[in-house]
Amino acid sequence: MIEVKNLQKSxxxxxxxxxxxxxxxxxxxxxxxxxxxxxxxxxxxxxxGLFDYESGSISYDGKIFSQLSEDxxxxxxxxxxxxxxxxxxxxSMTIAENVMFPLRMFTKQSKxxxxxxxxxxxxxxxxxxxxxxMPSEASGGMQKRVAIARxxxxxxxxxxxxxxxxxxxxxxxxxxxxxxxxxTEEYQITTVINSHDMNSVMEIGEKIVFLKDxxxxxxGSNKTIFKTDNEVVTDFVYSSNLFKKVRKMYLEENG
Amino acid sequence: xxxxxxxxxxxxxxxxxxxxxxxxxxMKQLILKDIxxxxxxxxxxxxxxxxxxxxxxxxxxxxxxxxxxxxxxxxGFATRQSIVLEFAPTFMSIIMAGKVGxxxxxSIGTMRVTEQIDALEVMGINSLNYLVFxxxxxLMLYPxxxxxxxxxxxxGGMAACVYGGFSSLEDYIVGIQTDFIPFHITYAxxxxxxxxxxxxxxxxxxxxxxxGGALEVGKxxxxxxxxxxVLIILLNYLLTQMLLS
Numbered sequence: 001m002i003e004v005k006n007l008q009k010s011x012x013x014x015x016x017x018x019x020x021x022x023x024x025x026x027x028x029x030x031x032x033x034x035x036x037x038x039x040x041x042x043x044x045x046x047x048x049g050l051f052d053y054e055s056g057s058i059s060y061d062g063k064i065f066s067q068l069s070e071d072x073x074x075x076x077x078x079x080x081x082x083x084x085x086x087x088x089x090x091x092s093m094t095i096a097e098n099v100m101f102p103l104r105m106f107t108k109q110s111k112x113x114x115x116x117x118x119x120x121x122x123x124x125x126x127x128x129x130x131x132x133x134m135p136s137e138a139s140g141g142m143q144k145r146v147a148i149a150r151x152x153x154x155x156x157x158x159x160x161x162x163x164x165x166x167x168x169x170x171x172x173x174x175x176x177x178x179x180x181x182x183x184t185e186e187y188q189i190t191t192v193i194n195s196h197d198m199n200s201v202m203e204i205g206e207k208i209v210f211l212k213d214x215x216x217x218x219x220g221s222n223k224t225i226f227k228t229d230n231e232v233v234t235d236f237v238y239s240s241n242l243f244k245k246v247r248k249m250y251l252e253e254n255g
Numbered sequence: 256x257x258x259x260x261x262x263x264x265x266x267x268x269x270x271x272x273x274x275x276x277x278x279x280x281x282m283k284q285l286i287l288k289d290i291x292x293x294x295x296x297x298x299x300x301x302x303x304x305x306x307x308x309x310x311x312x313x314x315x316x317x318x319x320x321x322x323x324x325x326x327x328x329x330x331g332f333a334t335r336q337s338i339v340l341e342f343a344p345t346f347m348s349i350i351m352a353g354k355v356g357x358x359x360x361x362s363i364g365t366m367r368v369t370e371q372i373d374a375l376e377v378m379g380i381n382s383l384n385y386l387v388f389x390x391x392x393x394l395m396l397y398p399x400x401x402x403x404x405x406x407x408x409x410x411g412g413m414a415a416c417v418y419g420g421f422s423s424l425e426d427y428i429v430g431i432q433t434d435f436i437p438f439h440i441t442y443a444x445x446x447x448x449x450x451x452x453x454x455x456x457x458x459x460x461x462x463x464x465x466x467g468g469a470l471e472v473g474k475x476x477x478x479x480x481x482x483x484x485v486l487i488i489l490l491n492y493l494l495t496q497m498l499l500s
Contacts, residue, residue, distance in 0.1 A: 084374060
């Protein structure tokens with residue numbers, strides 16, 4: 001479980017995060033949503049320890065990140081998997097080498113043990129025959145699946161995904177969403193996804209944190225988001241006619 | 256103020272490069288890859304340029320000292336001095352700032368743009384040690400490249416001298432042995448090591464700390480070439496003043 005208390009972050013005079021308090025649960029897909037410029041990416045980078053913050057605290061299963069020693073922070077980072085928006089695969093390595101990378105860096109496994117584990121996770125993301133391809137030879141969806149495989153290969157306790165569906169067609173986006181949700185449940189990972197894809201919100205948003213202007217404007221789930229009358233949320237989530245109709249139908253069916 | 260801040264950031268980068276070392280089994284492969292990219296990959300262009308510039312230096316010297324009072328072996332002597340003292344260590348380093356330097360800046364800069372450096376940091380890897388340290392170690396073999404440049408420069412001079420009919424092979428060989436001071440080789444290699452350090456670190460700095468997208472990668476490569484060249488020229492002057500005067 002990740003707990004965030006009163007998190008504040010500024011860049012010069014510009015206050016990006018103005019005191020966010022929330023928590024992300026183990027074994028659940030937690031989504032951070034909000035308009036562009038609402039502070040989602042900065043929030044995610046603070047959670048990852050890539051940005052320092054002025055005040056507040058972030059704790060990982062009770063361990064407050066800012067109070068950890070450098071060694072403890074390094075050990076904690078080895079328990080984190082991250083799927084970047086652009087996949088961030090190492091373009092000088094093959095797909096198998098990319099997935100093997102965290103194992104080579106952080107474990108003392110033999111080459112055959114590492115290869116076995118790589119085979120297993122590549123199978124898990126349905127990429128059985130892509131070992132020797134270079135990232136540039138893979139499609140956007142394949143690259144995302146490789147990024148997920150690399151993120152989970154070392155059995156992380158925490159998985160972060162920044163816009164995992166951006167640039168993907170709707171069908172592939174659903175495959176990626178379902179894959180993340182299955183992996184989260186299967187390995188009981190605390191997963192935090194930064195997204196503004198409303199399909200993802202409805203499909204896998206077991207917990208949703210809505211940010212607006214650096215503040216938490218709403219918190220709920222894909223079940224409660226249909227019923228909320230918070231104008232800020234409804235303006236954003238139901239801005240398209242399609243979602244307005246979906247919401248109307250849901251409310252008619254479920255009261 | 257920006258210059259001071261950049262100088263501070265540059266020295267902090269160098270200090271950070273030696274901290275939290277990457278696992279040796281991984282580092283070994285990175286070093287071998289960088290030796291291949293930066294050293295072995297440069298041998299072709301270095302050999303080509305050295306051979307022909309050596310020839311041009313010889314022709315220019317021979318044409319400009321065309322007096323019966325000046326001994327013929329002077330052509331070989333002047334070529335050796337030009338190649339060993341300045342051409343091979345200094346001007347070859349400026350050429351390498353263009354070739355190797357822009358390769359380093361653009362490869363690290365692209366990793367920055369495509370979040371590959373963030374991916375390393377998230378995993379808890381010291382990205383400066385992972386990316387810059389192997390280049391620094393690989394470029395410690397740079398004196399080997401410069402030795403080849405010296406040899407081929409003098410060889411190119413000999414070919415131009417003999418086949419151009421400026422003097423005999425014997426005169427040229429006497430010339431390259433005349434008044435030979437072994438410390439000049441030491442001086443050349445001290446400069447080479449200093450320039451190797453600049454070639455590894457300045458382009459890495461510009462690539463690592465760049466901001467923006469693909470266009471900025473190009474701009475960072477150009478800036479890194481300019482600064483590497485400026486510092487090579489300045490340090491060349493200082494080292495020559497300190498070691499030879």
